[in-house]
Amino acid sequence: MIGEMRPRVPEGPIQDKWERHRFEMKLVNPANKRRFEVIVVGSGLAGASAAASLAELGYHVSCFCFQDSPRRAHSIAAQGGINAAKNYQNDGDSVWRLFYDTVKGGDFRSREANVYRLAEISVQIIDQCVAQGVPFAREYGGLLANRSFGGAQVSRTFYARGQTGQQLLLGAYQALARQIGLGQVQMYPRTEMLDLVVIDGRARGIVVRDLVTGAITAHAAHAVVLATGGYSNVFFLSTNAKGCNVTATWRAAKRGALFANPCFTQIHPTCIPAHGAHQSKLTLMSESLRNDGRIWVPKKQGDSRRPGDIPVGERDYYLERLYPSFGNLVPRDVASRRAKDMCDDGYSVVPGGHGVYLDFSDAIARLGTSGIAERYGNLFEMYERITGENPYDVPMRIYPAPHYTMGGLWVDYNLMSNLPGLHVIGEANFSDHGANRLGASALMQGLADGYFILPYTIGDYLAQGKLEPVDVSHTAFRQVEAEVRERTSRLLAVNGSQSVDAFHRELGHLMWEQCGMSRTKQGLENGLQQVRRLRERFWKEVFVGGKGEDLNQSLERAGRVADFMEFAELMCLDALQREESCGAHFREEYQTPDGEAKRDDARFSYVAAWEWSGADSAPVAHHEPLGFEYVHLAQRSYK
Numbered sequence: 001m002i003g004e005m006r007p008r009v010p011e012g013p014i015q016d017k018w019e020r021h022r023f024e025m026k027l028v029n030p031a032n033k034r035r036f037e038v039i040v041v042g043s044g045l046a047g048a049s050a051a052a053s054l055a056e057l058g059y060h061v062s063c064f065c066f067q068d069s070p071r072r073a074h075s076i077a078a079q080g081g082i083n084a085a086k087n088y089q090n091d092g093d094s095v096w097r098l099f100y101d102t103v104k105g106g107d108f109r110s111r112e113a114n115v116y117r118l119a120e121i122s123v124q125i126i127d128q129c130v131a132q133g134v135p136f137a138r139e140y141g142g143l144l145a146n147r148s149f150g151g152a153q154v155s156r157t158f159y160a161r162g163q164t165g166q167q168l169l170l171g172a173y174q175a176l177a178r179q180i181g182l183g184q185v186q187m188y189p190r191t192e193m194l195d196l197v198v199i200d201g202r203a204r205g206i207v208v209r210d211l212v213t214g215a216i217t218a219h220a221a222h223a224v225v226l227a228t229g230g231y232s233n234v235f236f237l238s239t240n241a242k243g244c245n246v247t248a249t250w251r252a253a254k255r256g257a258l259f260a261n262p263c264f265t266q267i268h269p270t271c272i273p274a275h276g277a278h279q280s281k282l283t284l285m286s287e288s289l290r291n292d293g294r295i296w297v298p299k300k301q302g303d304s305r306r307p308g309d310i311p312v313g314e315r316d317y318y319l320e321r322l323y324p325s326f327g328n329l330v331p332r333d334v335a336s337r338r339a340k341d342m343c344d345d346g347y348s349v350v351p352g353g354h355g356v357y358l359d360f361s362d363a364i365a366r367l368g369t370s371g372i373a374e375r376y377g378n379l380f381e382m383y384e385r386i387t388g389e390n391p392y393d394v395p396m397r398i399y400p401a402p403h404y405t406m407g408g409l410w411v412d413y414n415l416m417s418n419l420p421g422l423h424v425i426g427e428a429n430f431s432d433h434g435a436n437r438l439g440a441s442a443l444m445q446g447l448a449d450g451y452f453i454l455p456y457t458i459g460d461y462l463a464q465g466k467l468e469p470v471d472v473s474h475t476a477f478r479q480v481e482a483e484v485r486e487r488t489s490r491l492l493a494v495n496g497s498q499s500v501d502a503f504h505r506e507l508g509h510l511m512w513e514q515c516g517m518s519r520t521k522q523g524l525e526n527g528l529q530q531v532r533r534l535r536e537r538f539w540k541e542v543f544v545g546g547k548g549e550d551l552n553q554s555l556e557r558a559g560r561v562a563d564f565m566e567f568a569e570l571m572c573l574d575a576l577q578r579e580e581s582c583g584a585h586f587r588e589e590y591q592t593p594d595g596e597a598k599r600d601d602a603r604f605s606y607v608a609a610w611e612w613s614g615a616d617s618a619p620v621a622h623h624e625p626l627g628f629e630y631v632h633l634a635q636r637s638y639k
């Protein structure tokens, strides 16, 4: 393995660790910061906040994204909100409670020290964003408003209608734009990182392709930060933007970075059900809707009456029945599995068997149409545009869909991978959410990483010196560049007959079936075989039109799908070796009598971090043991 897999969690009581660590970390003198170049790949909430903060500190930053503007990063799609332990509602929230909820919500598969720090920093994020002018929703008296998300019994979610990600991203973008204007950040939009350059065991740069001209170039730096988001699109159909992919992290993994818990993928309970074989994308209906929407199915199987014609007594509000304490606000993994069970048992309200109701009639009676419109107006509008049904009049129909990935590159407490100099932030790392992320905690994590953690920890790395000067004339850059060109030519040369999308769809379908919401040993073994066969076919039969020296979206997609095909195998392998159920990883063989996830702490209380060891040999598994000193291991209960 290159580097080490040492978590580097500071000593001392958990509430003092971060404070003490900030004091103990080495600093780069202000005048020296301008001597360091940092590459940030990604300009979503994690990348934009990091790039802006690093530049503000005085580092020279090069920031890359594949969209035409940083403002189009997938973070813009985030709807429901961002958590913070401000306790504005005076309903019993605290840093400890957010910490506890997050460790429990992740089903005890995350690192306690990181989660505590996240909860601690959450309060600063809100102050930072308010100072930037992010228009969070306010109460009548002017105070910031909150709503509830799953897995919590307090209201701690700050929001800007159903457009929280967009507003937060505008805040981060304006900070980034200021630094671009000042010349501290060089922005490279429409530029895709296709490989990582490692010299003497340290990350020293990247190789990218200009998506407009096709030019392949190398960029050197003292440190590289990946903020490249998640890989839900391995399932083809997901709530993520179509462009989200695994390429940057997977290429880094192939250069020696460990990939942690790849099988921890979140299936979100409230999405618009898939409606046909040719659909290319799924749409989320924010979890915030579960504040006021009630989930139900008819008590009678196959009941085809219109929802309004089914009397209340003949409805099964199954989450409220099964989980009286949390009701409709159980965590996502639990809500998703129960929806699937209901549909598998014949209670679906959608022809084809995949849908349950999310009903607002009680809330509308209580708050009026305008009250509901104020909270969720844009989401209702979006639902009506897609389905043709007006959710003010009839319940929404929803079903679980791939949404978020807890797995990612392994990082230590400083958010640095085992490859010295390679830092990973936001959804791209595996860090804080264990086996299941709680709603509204991804934005919190991305901004904690970018605004408040990385700017300190990267300084600690850079201040330790010992970095030889390198530039892109170094043979390592030349070699990686040649490999990128060769791979691009190879994709173009296959000249088969099947489109990239057809392969992606096939991959997604088989991953959903074998490594999706529920998994079995046999299914995963089959999945592994099928993925391998599909990958072989891909390299013989894919058709990529056009040429490399031009705008070529088919080529872009082909590279991403080729990476998904390799990565999918690792996901199945990871899911196969984890012979337990935890959070969103549900192995049918391991469940309690009432169908809840059954962990095996004695054998699997660890982070599985995989080392790539070549195309023809099995990856090597490394384990980081997890200890729970503050939140004691217990079977999760939301009853």
Ligand SMILES: Cc1cc2nc3c(=O)[nH]c(=O)nc-3n(C[C@H](O)[C@H](O)[C@H](O)COP(=O)(O)OP(=O)(O)OC[C@H]3O[C@@H](n4cnc5c(N)ncnc54)[C@H](O)[C@@H]3O)c2cc1C
Pocket (backbone or CB within 6 Å): 041, 042, 043, 044, 045, 046, 047, 064, 065, 066, 067, 070, 073, 074, 075, 076, 077, 078, 079, 080, 081, 082, 083, 164, 165, 191, 192, 193, 194, 227, 228, 229, 230, 239, 240, 241, 244, 245, 247, 248, 284, 286, 403, 404, 425, 426, 427, 428, 439, 440, 441, 442, 443, 444, 446
């Ligand atoms: C529909 C939807 C709604 C959501 N709502 C919420 C919510 O309400 N609350 C919440 O907490 N979370 C929510 N989430 C999750 C949350 O939005 C994401 O986890 C988070 O925004 C990810 O931010 P990020 O900065 O890590 O990555 P992203 O925003 O995905 O940004 C990735 C960046 O990396 C760049 N990139 C990727 N690969 C490359 C490459 N190879 N080369 C160059 N650039 C590259 C992209 O161009 C982009 O700039 C939601 C997710 C979805 C799908």
